[in-house]
Amino acid sequence: MKISRRIAGALALSAAAAVVLAGCTSRNDPGQSAAPGASEGGGTAEDLTIAFVPKLQGIPYFEAMNTGGQQAAEELGFEWLYQGPTTADAAAQADIVRSFIQQGVDVLFVAPNDPNSMAPLLEEAQAAGIHVATTDTDAPDSVREVFVNQASTEGIGEALTDALLEAMGGSGQYAIVSCGETAANLNAWIEVQEAYTASEYPDAEIVDIVYAGEDQAMATQMATDLMSSNPDLTGLVGECTSSAPGVAQAVEDAGRTGEVFTVGLGTPQSMLPYLESGSSSGSILWDVEALGYLTGWAGVQLASDGDLGDTSTIGLEGASGATYDEATGELLLGPPTIFTAENAGDYDY
Numbered sequence: 072m073k074i075s076r077r078i079a080g081a082l083a084l085s086a087a088a089a090v091v092l093a094g095c096t097s098r099n100d101p102g103q104s105a106a107p108g109a110s111e112g113g114g115t116a117e118d119l120t121i122a123f124v125p126k127l128q129g130i131p132y133f134e135a136m137n138t139g140g141q142q143a144a145e146e147l148g149f150e151w152l153y154q155g156p157t158t159a160d161a162a163a164q165a166d167i168v169r170s171f172i173q174q175g176v177d178v179l180f181v182a183p184n185d186p187n188s189m190a191p192l193l194e195e196a197q198a199a200g201i202h203v204a205t206t207d208t209d210a211p212d213s214v215r216e217v218f219v220n221q222a223s224t225e226g227i228g229e230a231l232t233d234a235l236l237e238a239m240g241g242s243g244q245y246a247i248v249s250c251g252e253t254a255a256n257l258n259a260w261i262e263v264q265e266a267y268t269a270s271e272y273p274d275a276e277i278v279d280i281v282y283a284g285e286d287q288a289m290a291t292q293m294a295t296d297l298m299s300s301n302p303d304l305t306g307l308v309g310e311c312t313s314s315a316p317g318v319a320q321a322v323e324d325a326g327r328t329g330e331v332f333t334v335g336l337g338t339p340q341s342m343l344p345y346l347e348s349g350s351s352s353g354s355i356l357w358d359v360e361a362l363g364y365l366t367g368w369a370g371v372q373l374a375s376d377g378d379l380g381d382t383s384t385i386g387l388e389g390a391s392g393a394t395y396d397e398a399t400g401e402l403l404l405g406p407p408t409i410f411t412a413e414n415a416g417d418y419d420y
Contacts, residue, residue, distance in 0.1 A: 116149040118177075120176045120177050120178070121144075121150065121151055121152070121367060121370035121371070122151075122153075122154075122176040122178070122180065123136070123140055123180045123181075124155055124171065124181045125155035126156075126184050126251070127159045128155035128156065130285065131312065132338050135420035136362055139359070139361055139364035140363040141363075142363075143363070143387075147367065147371050149367070149370070151367060152171070154171075158285070159251055159284050160184065161183075161184040161185035161188050164181075168181060168189070168192050172192075172195060175199070178204065178373055179204070180206045181205055182206055183208055183255070184251055186208070186212070186253065187253070189210050190213035194213070194214050197214050202373040203215050204216050205217075206218070207221065207362065209256065217400050219362065219366045221362050221404050222357050223406075224256075224260060224263055226406055228259075228262070229263060230355045231336070232263075232267045232268055234355060235308060235332060235352065238352035241272060241275070244305060245305065245308065246278055246307055248283055248294050248308065248310065248317065249310035249311065250314055252282045257310050261280060264277065265277060278301055283317065288317070290309060290313060290314040290317025291318070293317075298321065298331060305331055306331065306332050309334075309335030309336065311336055312335075312356075314335060315333075315341070315354060316341045316342060319342070320345070323345070329349060332352050333350060334353045334354070337354040337356065338420055339416070339417075340415070340418065340419065342415060343412070343416055346411055346415055355407050357408050358408065361387055361389030361390040364385075364389070365402065368384075379397075380397065382395065392405045
């Protein structure tokens with residue numbers, strides 16, 4: 072198994088494996104000193120419990136975020152709790168959020184499947200004295216204190232469009248296979264793709280947008296159906312980490328590699344075989360482990376009245392370029408990363 076260049080040496084692998092199975096990171100020894108910024112505002116990181124509820128537990132993307140959160144917990148000394156639904160279901164996710172509220176965690180991060188239905192729960196958590204925030208996916212019309220964002224909406228949407236249209240020769244019809252219909256981040260990226268395609272690629276057209284949930288097999292079936300119903304289709308976008316390999320698999324299954332081009336938001340290891348075969352022209356993403364680390368760091372700042380704008384206290388190279396916009400409450404990891412056949416193998420998730 073490859074070890075990420077960003078995580079190697081930072082975690083004891085045997086302990087990390089046990090933690091993943093348990094779903095949380097235990098507190099460090101009481102005598103361990105906190106990292107810079109961890110004791111601002113009179114508290115210490117050892118006193119903190121930070122919980123993260125992903126959209127879906129068990130897929131490589133959110134497990135990589137969990138690994139990054141575990142590293143932050145090891146280095147800063149807080150307790151990291153990680154639990155999500157086993158299907159991308161807003162009601163099941165809400166039940167887990169309620170459980171963390173009842174446990175009285177100090178900080179609660181959520182990547183909401185449905186931002187609107189999650190908003191009242193975040194308000195309930197805040198009323199219970201819990202710091203509430205979003206990560207990976209925002210709930211902008213909620214009481215969240217900060218949104219830990221992967222990359223700018225424009226950067227992701229434009230990078231996806233450019234990568235696909237370059238492969239398509241700048242023109243043609245393409246379709247999008249997204250995941251959840253209510254996911255704020257996915258919908259925001261699609262809006263950018265629609266506007267950017269219209270303005271920069273007048274000879275290209277988005278002919279359909281479909282939703283496969285977080286189901287890779289469903290994404291493959293939908294992409295197959297799109298190719299059948301649109302004989303002139305020459306491009307497919309997998310708008311999330313399950314749809315990205317799903318659409319590439321559909322092109323391989325149809326024997327249309329080199330005729331129908333795909334790009335997507337896929338984790339590097341899941342996309343590597345498709346990048347090498349040519350059924351995917353590129354995967355647009357970011358350092359997912361660094362996003363998890365940044366989430367843990369932000370939780371410490373919230374709970375200890377630290378300065379989110381002082382990113383000099385971030386102890387991970389992959390997250391050291393983060394920036395904070397006080398007006399929007401957005402902590403941005405940085406620009407997106409384009410994974411290709413040449414660099415995808417450098418990552419272990």
